[in-house]
Amino acid sequence: MDVKVSRRSFLKGTALTGALTGLFTFTPGAREKLMGDGAADALEYRRVDKPTYETVGEVGRFDNRNNAHSRGYWDESQSYYLFGSQGMTALHDTVKNIAAGTPEPGFDHRDLSLFMSSALLFKVGSFATSHIWEPELPPGLTEPYQTTPEEAAQTVKMAAKHFGASVVGTCKLNRNWLFSHRYHNENWKTDAKDLFTKVFGLEKGLLGPVMTPEERKTLQLPHVDDELPQEMNNVIVCGIEMDYEAYRRTLSCIEVAETYRAYSFDKFLIMHLALFINYMGYRAWPFGSYGPGLAIPMAVDAGLGEMGRNGLLINPELGPRLRICGVITDMPMQADKPIDMGVTKFCETCAICADNCPSESIPKDNNRTAEAVYNTTNYGVKKWPIDASKCKAYWDDNNISACGNCVHYCPYNKPNTAMHRMAAHMAPVLGSALVKMDETLGYSEPKDVASWWAQNPNKFHPRSTRK
């Protein structure tokens, strides 16, 4: 499980780097004056009428059966097919090493336990994302809540923040982003059955029989167009922050634990938010890690950021260090406008995610394309094509169930402070100079897992959002 990744040797530094370093490490008082909350917040990103991605020709409706995860359930050509003999070596090795008393750092019994327990509501709650929740007015009320579109958007955003969203936006639903067919939720039954039994004391078998591999191959769910009525055309998109310190521990169970904690927490958020919308008198389809469509373009439409070279949403406050979830509804509301952060321009000067991708699934060149380069890719939107199967195979072989390198190394991944928000604004102009500065200042240096566990719990406030 040793990881040797090539990293550009930028440590020589340049005059520019030196000057900027000086600026950024100024005395605290001066820095605050110059780059305090007020200064950074005064800089608003440009709102644009149309999202910044370019479409080329027809945009495909993605069949979620082709998602790299889904392929593990039916595509025999994948090394991780059915968690098969060739796949999941990291998990097998981890358990073997722990049992032998020779665990590797970051993969010992408590590290593994933290990851496994973090997935609880992710598994149990995935069922909640597989159907529309019908309106349920508080007893005695008959009329849905009526207000202006502006106040409706404000209301659902405040409700989302109340339930724990780190960032939130709204958009009109672009049905191009809907899957043609969903797939994954049907496959969680094995794990979820045990968890239902454990957590709620419900008898086994409750969720019906688990599908055989043969049935999975031929599974056909209804077309999402038939599942989702046209009137449900508003989306509330939320981002869930993942902890900066946990993501400094790539590759290890700690980073994976934080990934799955975020997936569990997004279930908490969307279930409560959907119920709120129901009590307001409207339909709600909560979507988390799996849903009826592609989450990233919806997040871009809702003004939460732009797509980076690494194929992830880059958010102004959290960079790529967040998970996306939300609710699709027929509650009328105003849509936010997308933003222009200049992410593509910056990513063209920076390939630090690609340089640090241990499976080489991210292109290092700038040949963006709208074609379906891999059998896991959708067509129609110009982007850096990611080899998702290769990426997933790498996780399974090396890091149990996720690899956070392209999140961790991204220069947009920083603690959410005024200074860093300011730097994000300057990124497209600074380009490669920012990348050099980043390396010089040691931001991308991973930390060891022992030091994560050794933090003072009274002073440790993960995901404390803005500062």
Place this chain on the structure above:
Amino acid sequence: MDVKVSRRSFLKGTALTGALTGLFTFTPGAREKLMGDGAADALEYRRVDKPTYETVGEVGRFDNRNNAHSRGYWDESQSYYLFGSQGMTALHDTVKNIAAGTPEPGFDHRDLSLFMSSALLFKVGSFATSHIWEPELPPGLTEPYQTTPEEAAQTVKMAAKHFGASVVGTCKLNRNWLFSHRYHNENWKTDAKDLFTKVFGLEKGLLGPVMTPEERKTLQLPHVDDELPQEMNNVIVCGIEMDYEAYRRTLSCIEVAETYRAYSFDKFLIMHLALFINYMGYRAWPFGSYGPGLAIPMAVDAGLGEMGRNGLLINPELGPRLRICGVITDMPMQADKPIDMGVTKFCETCAICADNCPSESIPKDNNRTAEAVYNTTNYGVKKWPIDASKCKAYWDDNNISACGNCVHYCPYNKPNTAMHRMAAHMAPVLGSALVKMDETLGYSEPKDVASWWAQNPNKFHPRSTRK
């Protein structure tokens, strides 16, 4: 539902108040220097060998059937018996007013919806707190995780923070705090059944028949001593922060919504933490809003604070603005020492919670007693006796399902900043001067609900913990 509460008229001010006000509203730079994180954190509360509460004679084992909530299910003498005709007038009025198009401020359709939806995981998850979760080692492992008691405590605390605890401590279980008999969990079936159906698509009837009032009267669960093995003698106690801004909106649905959101989130935390402990190879009894014992004295034992005049835990960082939950386990671990914050001394000089208690359930005098003054009170620990039935009747008649005045008005209830942590340290010395200063600075002034909804969601970060 109008609330007129008498408040001491302290606005004349004194020379001391003036001087302290000056000190606290110093220029930002100087204030930071004087009272920055470092300064406040250098002041550690005194750790003591024995908790600061005084016991008198034998300490009672509380039968949770006598809890004011439980009494609503079987005690016909309570006005809120079975949500009966005399009780719950606030909810009835709220719905009637909304339906008539004349909602009261803080009690309109969206306010009510926010409260109702916030209770989702509280209801569904309450079942998870009604039994011991058995160890479940990761597949392939046979031995529970072994380490030093110190590292075990550190490990569970970091796991608790990872899952979202605001504050955390450990203690040995004092079986005096266990109930003789639990009661409440058995009574959630009606609501939870519908929610299970809605959320997880499970068929109705799953949870078995709901008890009749007659059955509730005679319900006898096993003695908790029989349910909880002696070896399970370690407790991890966690506090869940509630949002300061929401609690400025007493009395209203917003404050109640935040209360129930915290109850829902504590289920998220304790379920994940219990599963973590299970994967480590140990038994876990997660407890949230209901559990096998009294949460406040366990929190005091774990060094999370002391009990105030209002009958609530007063925590050094959050004051009374938190909910308590945790896990009881047989995993060996070091216990924290209790702290001495001088809360009793301060509360003797301050009765702002009692002055602002609309139901007059909190004593204004200093006659603390260890006797069971009310039929909802335990005996054996000296404290200000709270009339919990009167308190609960007031909620039901005036604020739907909670009243946060004794949290909101408490001088320990402040945003968690270095300056306020410093002030909490000084509270027992300052005494009534602090109370006067508090009122002069307008901290206890409630705010209106419209201004809660109107906050900028991009800048609103509730429960952002320490600053």
